Amino acid sequence: MNEGKQRVGSGAGETATEPVRPVWVLTPLESVGPLRFGMFADEVRAALPEAVELSRFSAEPFYPEIYGLQLGFHPAVPAVYAYFESTGRLFCVAADAAHGPRVTLEGLELTGRVPAVLQETVLDLHSSGTHHVSYGPRGNPGINEVGMVLRVQDTVDGLLTRPVLVGREWAAHCTDDWEGSIPECEWLGRQWSVYNGSDVYPPPGYATNWPAGWTAPF
Structure with a gap:
């Protein structure tokens, strides 16, 4: 194996030619890796000097003041999505399933895993009484008291966790895609489970009520 490369692990989703990704420890509700919730955009950029800002986009169709930054450790390769509320503070972070940092919670790796494998492990946390796992209306699992939702993402290695x-x-209610604060764009695309007959949202032929001019950024 070449230095700086790693092969596919058990459900981890790495490829044989992918550079080793940074490991970010989640401190629930406070920070993930070098990013602390409540930071401003300039502080986020300073905390990730190795990252390239790939784009800035509107994250919510009905709240244009909420925006996201797409960041990558390599040009044109998204790795991290940082979301800012109307006051400019960082309130949400998502790790790209294929290229994002390897986020861990109590030693459990959350990024780029096979959904069924990770779900079983997360449910073990629930059954042990450590955390309470709940499911949103579209079947995405998460833990409100940790501020975590697990989504899925299509990658060249198949469907992996984000x-x-x-x-x-x-x-509060972060696992609820209707009432929680996670931006609308993060709920789109492939779903953890089939919802109303489709594993994609919006499903084919579904007419959204998004304002004219807003489109999903990715």
Whole structure:
């Protein structure tokens, strides 16, 4: 194996030619890796000097003041999505399933895992009484008291997990895609389970009520 490369692990989703990704420890409701919830955009950029800002986009169709930054450790390769509320504070972070940092919670790796494998492990946390796992209306699992939702993402290695994380002020009902604070764009695309006959949202032929001019950024 070449230095700086790693092969596919058990459900981890790495490829044989992918550079080793940074490991970010989740401190629930406070921080993930070098990013602390409540930071401003300039502080986020300073905390990730090795990252390239790939784009800035509107994250919510009905709240244009909420925006996201797409960041990558390599040009044109998204790795981290940082979301800012109307006051400019960081409130949500998502790790790209294929290229994002390897986010861990109590030693459990959350990024780029096979959904069924990770779900079984997360449910073990629930059964042990450590955390309470709940499911949103579209079947995405998460833990409100940790500020975590697990989403899925299509990658060249198949469907893998994408952790979406929020800070303390935004954690209430975060697993609920209707009432929680996680941006609308993070709920789109492939779903953890089939919802109303489709594993994609919006499903084919579904007419959204998004304002004219807003489109999903990715």
